[in-house]
Amino acid sequence: MNLAMITIYGVHRSRASRNIWLAHELGIPFKLVPVIQHYRLKEPIPADVVHTKSPSFLKVNPNGHIPTLEDDGLVLHESLAINLYLAKKHGGPLAPSNVGEDGLMGMWSLWAATEVEAHSLSIAQNGPTASAIDALRAPFAVLQEALPNGFLVGDRFTVADINVAEVVRYADGATELFRGAPRVKAWFEACRARPAYRKMWDAREKEPA
Numbered sequence: 001m002n003l004a005m006i007t008i009y010g011v012h013r014s015r016a017s018r019n020i021w022l023a024h025e026l027g028i029p030f031k032l033v034p035v036i037q038h039y040r041l042k043e044p045i046p047a048d049v050v051h052t053k054s055p056s057f058l059k060v061n062p063n064g065h066i067p068t069l070e071d072d073g074l075v076l077h078e079s080l081a082i083n084l085y086l087a088k089k090h091g092g093p094l095a096p097s098n099v100g101e102d103g104l105m106g107m108w109s110l111w112a113a114t115e116v117e118a119h120s121l122s123i124a125q126n127g128p129t130a131s132a133i134d135a136l137r138a139p140f141a142v143l144q145e146a147l148p149n150g151f152l153v154g155d156r157f158t159v160a161d162i163n164v165a166e167v168v169r170y171a172d173g174a175t176e177l178f179r180g181a182p183r184v185k186a187w188f189e190a191c192r193a194r195p196a197y198r199k200m201w202d203a204r205e206k207e208p209a
């Protein structure tokens with residue numbers, strides 16, 4: 001297995017948090033190359049600040065989005081795909097143990113991105129509007145049913161829990177959704193209590209808002 005240090009482009013206050021959390025869970029070192037969202041910067045942007053529209057970063061990720069992972073010449077975009085890749089590469093309990101679990105972890109990651117993220121992000125950006133809350137009632141009910149033993153896949157904490165929890169996190173302000181789904185609330189709190197999450201979050205809090 002290639003164990004050269006990976007590079008993550010991004011900042012903690014972005015979806016790179018997902019990859020940083022996972023890297024801490026796996027105990028793998030990484031180099032964080034700071035690239036900030038262009039929309040967070042005020043003009044004039046200092047020449048030494050690399051952002052999502054910088055020509056140098058667009059060569060790395062032509063989508064102009066963070067995060068991007070570089071791993072010994074392999075370049076990957078999409079935070080949730082990066083996590084699935086890193087978990088599988090490093091193995092252990094966070095990774096799928098068979099092709100069925102692999103399917104389930106992919107399913108939950110795509111589910112989070114397609115069924116939840118637009119609405120949860122809207123709550124993070126605009127607050128808990130009635131329309132965003134309504135749109136998330138069904139996905140929260142699905143999640144509630146999927147968590148009888150407190151984890152999404154197998155009887156253990158996996159990359160699927162990280163990927164879904166990081167997307168659900170944006171809906172944190174919608175307390176009524178969590179009140180109506182006690183298993184989701186307990187699972188989410190357990191995810192956020194993990195030392196690797198706290199390590200990511202503490203570093204995030206130290207970054208300028």
Ligand SMILES: N[C@@H](CCC(=O)N[C@@H](CS)C(=O)NCC(=O)O)C(=O)O
Nearest residue numbers: 014015037038052065066067078079
């Ligand atoms: N689906 C992508 C979305 C990436 C994305 O939109 N990242 C945001 C930061 S969290 C970004 O780079 N925004 C910068 C911009 O839109 O200019 C992923 O999960 O990696």
